[in-house]
C-alpha cells in the first residue's frame with residue numbers, strides 16, 4: 676500500500692504496545708518518520724528497535740500524556756528529532772479505573788477524561804501551531820465503539836470516548 680506518506684513526520688502516543696505500536700509500525704512502513712511516546716522507556720526502546728530493524732525511522736520520548744506540559748514537549752521532540760510534524764495520533768487511552776460504577780471515584784472519572792480527552796485536545800492544540808508553520812497537518816483521535824454504543828460497564832471510559840468523538844466533530848466544523 677502506498678499512502679503517499681514517505682518523508683512525513685508523525686507522533687503516535689501510547690506506542691510501546693497494542694494499537695499505538697501497530698499504527699506506528701504501519702506509518703514507518705509507509706516511509707513516515709515516527710516519534711513514539713509512552714511512560715515506560717523499556718517498552719519504547721523495544722518498539723523503536725522493532726521499527727528500526729524493519730528499515731523504518733523512529734525516535735522515542737518517555738512522557739505521561741496526562742500532564743499538560745507533555746503536549747508541547749512531544750511537539751518539540753518531533754521538531755528536534757525530525758524537523759517538523761505532519762501527523763498527530765492521540766492513541767493513548769483506557770478506562771483509568773474500575774469497570775463497575777459503584778467502585779469508581781470522582782478521581783477515576785477525572786483521570787479517564789484527562790487520559791482520553793484532555794491529552795488528545797492538548798496534543799492537537801500544541802501540534803496545530805507547528806502544522807500551520809509547515810502548511811499541512813492531520814490529527815487523528817483513537818476513540819472506541821464504547822463512545823457511541825455503551826457496553827454496560829466502564830461508564831467513565833464510555834463517557835470519555837463519547838466526549839472525544841464529540842470534540843473531534845466540533846473541531847471538524849470549526850477548523851483551527
Ligand SMILES: NC(=O)c1ccc[n+]([C@@H]2O[C@H](COP(=O)([O-])OP(=O)(O)OC[C@H]3O[C@@H](n4cnc5c(N)ncnc54)[C@H](OP(=O)(O)O)[C@@H]3O)[C@@H](O)[C@H]2O)c1
Pocket residue numbers: 688689690691692693694695712713714715716718738739740741766767768769790817818819820
Ligand atoms: N484494545 C481494544 O480492544 C480497544 C478497542 C477500542 C479502542 N481502543 C483504544 O485504542 C487505544 C489503544 O488501546 P490499546 O488496547 O492498544 O492500549 P494498551 O495496549 O493498553 O497500550 C496503551 C499504551 O499507551 C501507553 N500509555 C498509557 N497511559 C499513558 C500515559 N498516561 N501517558 C503516555 N502513554 C501512556 C502505554 O505505555 P506505558 O504504560 O508505558 O505508558 C501503552 O504504550 C486506546 O485509546 C483505547 O481506548 C482499544
